[in-house]
Amino acid sequence: MLDNATRSALERITTATLTTVLLKKGLRNVWLRGARPLTPQAKRIVGEAFTLRFVPAREDLATPESWASPKSTRGAIEAMPEGCIAVVDAVGVKDAGIFGDILCARMRKRGVAALVTDGVVRDGAGVIATGLPVWCSGIAAPPSVAGLTFVNWQEPIGCGGVAVFPGDVIVLDGDGAVLIPQALVAEVTALATEQETLESWIMGEVDKGVPLPGLYPPNAETKARYEAEKKKS
Structure with missing residues (x-):
């Protein structure tokens, strides 16, 4: 059963992000x-x-x-x-x-x-x-x-x-x-919520003029910087 918290979270996630997260889980045909x-x-x-x-x-x-x-x-x-x-x-x-x-x-x-x-x-x-x-x-x-x-x-x-x-x-x-898929809803919602947060931060970096290589997708250095800035916020 789809609970209100999960529904509310999914209403803030794009279908583009969801297809990417599902692809990483091995589901291509969704x-x-x-x-x-x-x-x-x-x-x-x-x-x-x-x-x-x-x-x-x-x-x-x-x-x-x-x-x-x-x-x-x-x-x-x-x-x-x-x-x-x-x-x-x-x-x-x-x-x-x-x-x-x-x-x-x-x-x-x-x-x-x-x-x-x-x-x-x-x-x-x-x-x-x-x-x-x-x-x-x-x-x-x-x-x-x-x-x-x-x-x-x-x-x-x-x-x-x-x-x-x-x-x-x-x-x-x-x-x-x-x-x-019903069995994956909770996991996919959590992963997609984090992906949206990360991509929002990446967009901010793009606005600052940061080049894409190493930023998107993020390399280890970028991930560390993202995590550090997330802890500050």
């Missing part, structure tokens, strides 16, 4: 490809993944009647807890919108923090008007059943080429979306 903010985002968003999965459309299953099924996107939305980030595997389909304005409005009403998908949404202006933050690959008018079949929620998925398990932590900002 960047959700194709998920970009639908509108400019000033605020970083952090939450646990609530997963939804589509597969390519099959004509006997992908019908408007399927929207009334208990196992539908409507049912999934009603199961979403407050503060979660809905992460949707749309198998990269870009000509069928997974959600429109009504579904996004309901998610917003339920307190869902954001929607992330490697697919697209429809009713673009209406979705934006709901105020639900959305990271996606664009907008398309056709409904989901034109290209996708909804399968289930809260099971492992692939989104943007990344394996996402329910409860993994997602961090969103203007650069895109990054995943932190």
Whole structure:
């Protein structure tokens, strides 16, 4: 469970820093490809993944009647807890919108923090008007059943080429979306917080005119100077 202190710390860390820290931990594939903010985002968003999965459309299953099924996107939305980030595997389909304005409005009403998908949404202006933050690959008018079949929620998925398990932590900002495996959240948050502090100090040194070699990345001498100055502050 994502506690408030960890959430608050992650809200101050860029996705760029997180990908670097995760890379150092051996995790290269954590960047959700194709998920970009639908509108400019000033605020970083952090939450646990609530997963939804589509597969390519099959004509006997992908019908408007399927929207009334208990196992539908409507049912999934009603199961979403407050503060979660809905992460949707749309198998990269870009000509069928997974959600429109009504579904996004309901998610917003339920307190869902954001929607992330490697697919697209429809009713673009209406979705934006709901105020639900959305990271996606664009907008398309056709409904989901034109290209996708909804399968289930809260099971492992692939989104943007990344394996996402329910409860993994997602961090969103203007650069895109990054995943932190649930088991590594505490460690990665601590390392990333220190990395942000170090890079802020390095930026100050750059402003002073210090050359980059030995500064970034810092060599032993630079690290010692950084630690000494950190103790003084």
